[in-house]
Amino acid sequence: MSKAAKPCIGVLAIQGDYAAHAQALAEAGAEPCEVRQPEELAGLDGLVLPGGESTTMLKFLEKRHFFKALQDFCRTMPVFGTCAGSILLAREVRSPAQRSLGLLDAVVERNAYGRQIDSSIETAETSLPGGPLEMVFIRAPRIVEIGPGVEALAYREGYPTLVRQGMVMAATFHPELSADRRVHRMFVEIAAGIRAV
Amino acid sequence: MSKENGTKQIATTGLRLKVGLAEMLKGGVIMDVMSVEQARIAEEAGAVSVMALERVPAMIRAEGGVARMAKPSLIKAIIQAVTIPVMAKARIGHFAEAQILQELGVDFIDESEVLTPADEAHHIDKHAFTTPFVCGARNLGEALRRIAEGAAMIRTKGEAGTGDVVHAVQHMRQITREMRQLTVLTEQELYAAAKELQAPYELVRMVAQTGKLPVPNxxxxxxxxxxxxxxxxxxxxxxxxxxxxxxMKERATPLDVENNPKEREEAVSRAKAIVIATTHYNDPKILAEVSEQVTGTMKGLAAAAIEEKELLQTRGW
Structure with missing residues (x-):
C-alpha cells in the first residue's frame, strides 16, 4: 500500500465495541468508517464485524436485506469478525443454534467458557511474527471445528482462537482491546492487497 | 512488595475484563425485566442485556416498602432463559447482596439507588468483586467516586420509574459539561478541581486529558x-x-405479556422501537418510522411533580 491511499475499512456499528475497532484500524494504517445500513457497504475495501451481542446484530441484519448484502460483500471482499463477529461468520453456530453468514468453514459454540466471571486474559504462542499474543476473552465463543481450508494462527487449550480462510479472518477474543496491533495490521494488509489488485 | 505488585496486576486485568464487557454493550439497550417471559421478549426485540428485578422502579415508587435484590430463583430462571448477559441490582452498600449475585453468575451488578439503600455512608468496595458493577451518577464528582470504588460502567441516574426523561438529560449534560471544563484547566488548577469534585486527583487528571470518563458512560x-x-x-x-x-401501562400496572396477546404485542413494539432508535439515533427518518410503529407508551409521572424526599436520585452520594 506504498503510495495508494489508506484502505477504507467499514466497522459494523449496529452495537458493540465498534469504536474500539475503528481506533485499532486507524492505528494499523486504515481509514475506518461506521456501517449501520446495507448501502454503506459500497466502496469499502474491507469490513470488521465487532464484538457485542450476536443476537442483537442478527435482528438488524434480518431487516432491509442487510443479511444478503453482507453475504454478497464478504464473498468478494475481506472481512474480519471478533467474538460476536466470529459467530456471525461461522458456517454453523451451536448452544443455541442460530442463523449465520456461513462465510467461514467453522463451527462456533456460543458462551463456551461460561459467564462474565469466567472471562479472562490469556497469553499464548501464535504463528504471527513477533512473539506471544495477548488475548482478551469476554464471554467468549469457541471454535470447535474448522474445515481443511482454514488456517489456525493461535490456540487456547487446543481450540483455534484466531483463524484465516482466504480473505476471511476471525478471532474468538478481542484484539481491539489489547495494545498489540499485529492482528489488525494483518487484516489491513489483506484489504490493502485486494485494493492494489 | 512483590505481593503488592501481584495484587495490582490482578486488579488491572480484572478491570480490563470488566470494562471490556461494558464495551460490548455499547450502542445497545438494557431492559428491566420482572419475569422469564419479559426476558424472552427483550432478547427477541434485540436487547443487549436484561436487568432482572422483582418490581420495576414505577412499581416500587407506587407501592413503597423496602426494595431489595431480586429473588435468586427469578434471577436463575432468567439466566437459563436467555443467552445475552444478565444484570441484577444490589442495594447501595449491601455487599452481601452483591456477593450472592456474583455467586449466581450475574454478568453485571447494578449498585442501584432504585432499591432501598443499605448503608448511608459507604458504597460497595467494587474492586473486591470479579463481577463488574454499574453505578448511577448525577454529576462528574459522583461518577468519579464510583469509578474510584471500582465501577466499570457509569449511568446517569435520571429519575427512575417516571417515564420523564428530564433528569437523565440534566445529569448527562452536567457530566459532559464538567468534563469539558476540566480539559481547559492547567495542571495546577486540577488539584483544586479534584478538591471541588471530591474525587481522586488521578481520575480527575485522566478526564482532563481525555475529555471523557475512563469507563463507558x-x-x-x-x-x-x-x-x-x-x-x-x-x-x-x-x-x-x-x-x-x-x-408498564399505568404507574403500577405491568402489561400482561403472559396472557394478553394485544398487550404482549404492545411491549414487543416498544422494545423493538427503542432498540432501533438507539442504533440509528442520528437518523431522523428511521426515528420517525419506528416512533410511528409503537403502540402505546407508559403513562408516566412528571418528575417535577415529585416531592424532594420522594426522589430516588438523591440516594447515594
Missing part, C-alpha cells in the same frame, strides 16, 4: 420512548437502560 432514568433513547445517545450516552418504559 450509559444513560438511565425515565427513558420511555424511541425519541428519548435517541436524545440521550445524541447527548453523549453510549448505551441506554430502559426500566419501566417497556412493560
Amino acid at each position: 450509559f444513560s438511565a432514568g425515565g427513558i420511555a420512548t424511541p425519541a428519548d433513547a435517541a436524545l440521550m445517545m445524541q447527548l453523549g450516552a453510549e448505551a441506554i437502560f430502559v426500566g419501566s418504559g417497556i412493560f
Whole structure:
C-alpha cells in the first residue's frame, strides 16, 4: 500500500465495541468508517464485524436485506469478525443454534467458557511474527471445528482462537482491546492487497 | 512488595475484563425485566442485556416498602432463559447482596439507588468483586467516586420509574459539561478541581486529558420512548437502560405479556422501537418510522411533580 491511499475499512456499528475497532484500524494504517445500513457497504475495501451481542446484530441484519448484502460483500471482499463477529461468520453456530453468514468453514459454540466471571486474559504462542499474543476473552465463543481450508494462527487449550480462510479472518477474543496491533495490521494488509489488485 | 505488585496486576486485568464487557454493550439497550417471559421478549426485540428485578422502579415508587435484590430463583430462571448477559441490582452498600449475585453468575451488578439503600455512608468496595458493577451518577464528582470504588460502567441516574426523561438529560449534560471544563484547566488548577469534585486527583487528571470518563458512560432514568433513547445517545450516552418504559401501562400496572396477546404485542413494539432508535439515533427518518410503529407508551409521572424526599436520585452520594 506504498503510495495508494489508506484502505477504507467499514466497522459494523449496529452495537458493540465498534469504536474500539475503528481506533485499532486507524492505528494499523486504515481509514475506518461506521456501517449501520446495507448501502454503506459500497466502496469499502474491507469490513470488521465487532464484538457485542450476536443476537442483537442478527435482528438488524434480518431487516432491509442487510443479511444478503453482507453475504454478497464478504464473498468478494475481506472481512474480519471478533467474538460476536466470529459467530456471525461461522458456517454453523451451536448452544443455541442460530442463523449465520456461513462465510467461514467453522463451527462456533456460543458462551463456551461460561459467564462474565469466567472471562479472562490469556497469553499464548501464535504463528504471527513477533512473539506471544495477548488475548482478551469476554464471554467468549469457541471454535470447535474448522474445515481443511482454514488456517489456525493461535490456540487456547487446543481450540483455534484466531483463524484465516482466504480473505476471511476471525478471532474468538478481542484484539481491539489489547495494545498489540499485529492482528489488525494483518487484516489491513489483506484489504490493502485486494485494493492494489 | 512483590505481593503488592501481584495484587495490582490482578486488579488491572480484572478491570480490563470488566470494562471490556461494558464495551460490548455499547450502542445497545438494557431492559428491566420482572419475569422469564419479559426476558424472552427483550432478547427477541434485540436487547443487549436484561436487568432482572422483582418490581420495576414505577412499581416500587407506587407501592413503597423496602426494595431489595431480586429473588435468586427469578434471577436463575432468567439466566437459563436467555443467552445475552444478565444484570441484577444490589442495594447501595449491601455487599452481601452483591456477593450472592456474583455467586449466581450475574454478568453485571447494578449498585442501584432504585432499591432501598443499605448503608448511608459507604458504597460497595467494587474492586473486591470479579463481577463488574454499574453505578448511577448525577454529576462528574459522583461518577468519579464510583469509578474510584471500582465501577466499570457509569449511568446517569435520571429519575427512575417516571417515564420523564428530564433528569437523565440534566445529569448527562452536567457530566459532559464538567468534563469539558476540566480539559481547559492547567495542571495546577486540577488539584483544586479534584478538591471541588471530591474525587481522586488521578481520575480527575485522566478526564482532563481525555475529555471523557475512563469507563463507558450509559444513560438511565425515565427513558420511555424511541425519541428519548435517541436524545440521550445524541447527548453523549453510549448505551441506554430502559426500566419501566417497556412493560408498564399505568404507574403500577405491568402489561400482561403472559396472557394478553394485544398487550404482549404492545411491549414487543416498544422494545423493538427503542432498540432501533438507539442504533440509528442520528437518523431522523428511521426515528420517525419506528416512533410511528409503537403502540402505546407508559403513562408516566412528571418528575417535577415529585416531592424532594420522594426522589430516588438523591440516594447515594
